Amino acid sequence: MTFQLAENAQTFDCRQAFADELAALAREDTRIVAVCNDSVGSSNLVGFRNEFPDRLINVGIAEQDLVGVGAGLANGGLIPFVSAAAPFLTGRALEQIKADAAYSDVHVVLCGQSPGMSYGELGPTHHSIEDLSWTRAIANLPVIVPADPVQTRAAVRWAAAATGPVYMRVPRFKVPEVTPEGAEFAPGRSIRLTEGDDVTVIATGTMVSRALEAAERLREDGIGLRVLNMPFVDPLDEQAIVDAARETYGIVTIEEATVSGGLGAAVASVVVEHRPAPMRILGVRGEFAPTGNASFLLDHFGLNAYGISSAARGLIDRAGG
């Protein structure tokens, strides 16, 4: 199959899909509660609060308390969706995520809102490019990065039905729809969006549509790009990675995150252990972002179709293709 981006496709902030799906779930299951750190507005939970005033718990600006309270609510038989801006949720409360949620093994859904560099001009304090590395290092914690509203909804449903803790990003940077109808959403499973035997691009979240753009450009030059959407950064789709390493000249990974320990590093671990192959890892590399809006910053770090195409061409050149 080949998924094609629609011409002039409408783009979406996934926070709305998150909030809509959470409210829908809450209508079906009285155990669903939302917990936030004064982030009712930025988590798009105003509608939830209006509909379920007793099931929205706001602990104020206190992220450590936020995650601990979430763990306690789960202990008491509820299914808490703990929502806060991703940098503060994962950075400030990392030890609570480790000890209270993951090590204690309670069913808390940690929702990192506005991740990556979507807060743009607000600067590196408000960017969350480290969250994937931090959370991936913690045992017993699936890490999900949805790519569009459909996948955001699927992630919310999956997380609600899980039995243990989950960390999911909720993208703010607007993206087009990239999920084919009937696509599977399951841990350890990626979605192959385009066929191609030259180079594989493994993308997650906001980078998926950019990988599809790159595939279209390279197709015009006769280069076949295999685009895999990898929504689960943990657990990875190891089989798809090994297949890509075997069947294509190399792998490009791209994520709206630091390259130190995120998707690319995870994929590289699988590749070197099972099927060594050349790779290019795209992301932010050892620096804090300069001032600029999110769109500017993604381009600044080469996190766009051009960056992907260049990396893919580099792998083909290296292979003498």
Added chain:
Amino acid sequence: MLVAESSATVAFAKFRGDVADATEEGKSAALRDMARAVRRDIVTMIDRAQLGHIGGDLSVTDILTTLFGAVLDVDPEEPGRPDRDRFILSKGHCAGALYATLARCGFFPREELSTFMAPLSMLNGHPDRKKVPGVETNTGPLGHGFPVGVGCALAAKVQGASWRTVVVLGDGEMQEGSNWEAAMTAPHYELGSLTAVVDRNRLQQGAGTEETKRLEPLADKWRSFGWEVRDVDGHDYAALLQAFEPSTTGAPVAVIANTIKGKGVSFIENRVEWHHKVPNTEQVLAAMEELSR
């Protein structure tokens, strides 16, 4: 996961019944006996493991004994019963005291205590809820148990359930900012079913709390955050029982339990160096002798 031992749970159910029916003096005498047995187990466990936090274990023992012996509605035969009272030891380094208490109640066989901190033991240096029944959340890093306890109490409120939540904190632990976040949340949500107990032994690892980072006026701090405060002798069973009565105002209850670190063993009492020092053979014998009087 360890499982209950029925002979011990039956004996403990009888103990609970006897305590409930006893006079005030009778209750105190029974709890004193239980506490003495728990303290002996603690010393034996630390002697065997050559590890442990003996000072804080001994200061918190009377608090734990009173809670499990006469207050908490928990069932060792059904430790996950949905409407059970929640007990959280936020000062998780005193796991030894908790394990000795839980074993005494029958949550798991007392023989298991001899594995304390041994390789692959269920009894880790800090409590693990996946291994030890009666443990609600994995504590150890300070400032974690209290917010989780606030969540447990909120869960009761959201669902209209009647369980109580009791969290025991170390006094040095009150230097953690997360505890003050939780201390603001509970009164805001009027969590009258929540009791926070501070084991106020006035010592932390390296020095006195007031030398390290001043906590006083501690009761005023809690009061100003909106808590109903009860300032009691943490080794006086009758006073503790009264302090553990439900809230009278609808506000959450803070019990400042004034204790002696190392309580019960004269040469350990109130000495900062006994935070996690391990007694030698002679000291173990002397301690056991004092705890058997």
